[in-house]
Amino acid sequence: MDLSSITSMRAARSRDDLALAPGESLLAGGSWLFSEPQSATSGLVDLTTMGWEPWCIGPAGLSIAATCTIAELLEPPAPADWTAAPLFRQCAEAFLMSFKIWNTATVGGNLCLALPAGAMISLATALDASCVVWTPDGGERHEPVSSFVRGAGRTSLAEGEVLRSVELPIGALQGRTAFRTIALTPLGRSSAVVIGRLDPDERLTLAVTAATTRPHVFRFGHPPTDDEVQDALRTIEDWYSDAHGAPDWRAAMTHQLAYEVCEELKP
Known part of the structure; x- marks a missing residue:
């Protein structure tokens, strides 16, 4: 999409260049920035020229x-x-x-x-x-x-x-992982994502995203039982609601995916 409100664009070469003037926004890939009008933005500062x-x-x-x-x-x-x-x-x-x-x-x-x-x-x-x-x-x-x-x-x-x-x-990179996701349609946006990670000391980390407004992380000192997983997920209160899933459906699917992840990661 053309951003008709943009009147200036500059390349950032140093950290000082990242100080934004009124109306400026940082630009990295731009895959979202250029997907819809940005009426409040009049200038772009390109991060990719920092040479990282x-x-x-x-x-x-x-x-x-x-x-x-x-x-x-x-x-x-x-x-x-x-x-x-x-x-x-x-x-x-x-x-x-x-x-x-x-x-x-x-x-x-x-x-x-x-x-x-x-x-x-x-x-x-x-x-x-x-x-x-x-x-x-x-x-x-x-x-x-x-x-x-x-x-x-x-x-x-x-x-x-x-x-x-x-x-x-x-x-964390040396842990064994299991990944589950679900969407309302085969190629749709993720409605729930559950990832488990079992570390060499058998501590298990369970991460819940997409179904909630923010990430949730649960840590167990051992591979958890189904009841322990259910008790942990019950503490979530911010189930997300949009066109890609209702909160109660997202909660139910997250519980199911969490059980599957923990089952896959059993020693």
Whole structure:
């Protein structure tokens, strides 16, 4: 879509360039930005010209730049002990989009948009990812993705803050995962996503997204029983409602998917 309100566009080359003037918005992939009118936006600041490497593998795990595209996210040569590696493609394929959009849409854009069905939110939450946020005073702060996303379309980003990267810890990448999703139609937007991760010490993490307004993470010191799973899911109060599913249906499907995930991950 043409954005008829845009009168200026500039390329960001340094951190100082990320200070936005009135009416300016940051541009990464733009797959959502250009999908509908942006009447309050008169200028764009291109983040992709910052020259950030898409991803970097280190002793602590995987660092993903906010400007990393979905296609680039699937490139890292996962070490043999990264048993959670299949989750990357599973989440990428959960996007309601053509695979062609994978070359444009970014990890950071998906997180900052904070839609309940954000596939990168599902991935990052399940793998205990944290956000590195640049603050306007020249510093940075770190926050788990599970709390960075506050609700439908809401994040913890304050005025002047910029999401720099997403950090995935090595311990989570070495867990064994199970993935389940459901939608009202075969190619529809995810109505519920449940991901489980079983770590080598048999601790199990259960991440619920898409069915709720924000991510929910449940941790068990052992593979949980059905009753323990049900008790945990009963604490959710923010079941989402839109054209892709009613809250009661989403809750019922989440319970079913959670049981399936936990069954698959039994030692």
